[in-house]
Amino acid sequence: MMEDLGWLGIRWEEGPDVGGPFAPYRQSQRREFYFDAWRKLRDSGAIYPCTCSRRDLAFAASAPNEDDDEPLYPGRCREKIADSRKHSEPAGVNWRFRVPDGEAISFRDEHFGEQVFIAGRDFGDFVVWRRDDVPAYQLAVVVDDAAMEVTEVVRGADLLKSTARQLLVIRGLGLTVPAYYHCGLVLDSEGVRLAKRHDALSLRALREQGRTAEEVRRVWTQR
Secondary structure, eight states: OHHHHHHHTOOOSSBTTTBOTTOOOSGGGOHHHHHHHHHHHHHHTSEEEEOOOHHHHHTSSOOBOTTOSSBOOOOTTTTSOOOGGGOSSOTTSEEEEOOOTTOEEEEEETTTEEEEEEBTTTBOSEEEEOTTSOBOHHHHHHHHHHHTTOOEEEEEGGGHHHHHHHHHHHHHHTOOOOEEEEEOOOBOTTSOBOOGGGTOOOHHHHHHTTOOHHHHHHHHHTO
8 A cells, every 4th residue: 555655646754664753653563552542441441341243243133324334233242240350451352332322422523514423323332452352443543643643633534433433432541632634535436435345446456557646646636
């Protein structure tokens, strides 16, 4: 990806290939940051261990939300009596954030304006650490943004709901909330967002077709 972005003409001042004041920049090398956050959330009771399998969730009544990758968790493990502090390590179970059901999570997006999502309705208890001992996206980006002193987050509109989840994690960890700007997505001729899971057109494919970086930039700047 970095090679393709470099070909397109995008340059960055810090990162895994050029270094910087907040290294390391690979999430695989930042486990201690995520572990400290997991332990703080565990100790406060904000998260709980979940033993539900994918099969369990597939048979749950709650279906995935539209335009969202994470299904609404039915809460099977939420009320189980378990001392989370008995877990000295997160591996072996999924750890879910206990959302405040019925609370309106709101924020102002610098592009789309005021956004409001209802916890427990628009999204349920979400995973912050996976059973295979990998910190989930919702936790990792919050921790990285805070550690790297990020003040403005710019990303796609498909992550608006994720921002509501992350605001709860930010609150749980006592961190400063950054500004958010969610931009529109690049869509194909059918109006479907370009995504690698759909084998969508990529920068690499355009390069292989013989397109130049100037041609690609020209098309995007005309839209």
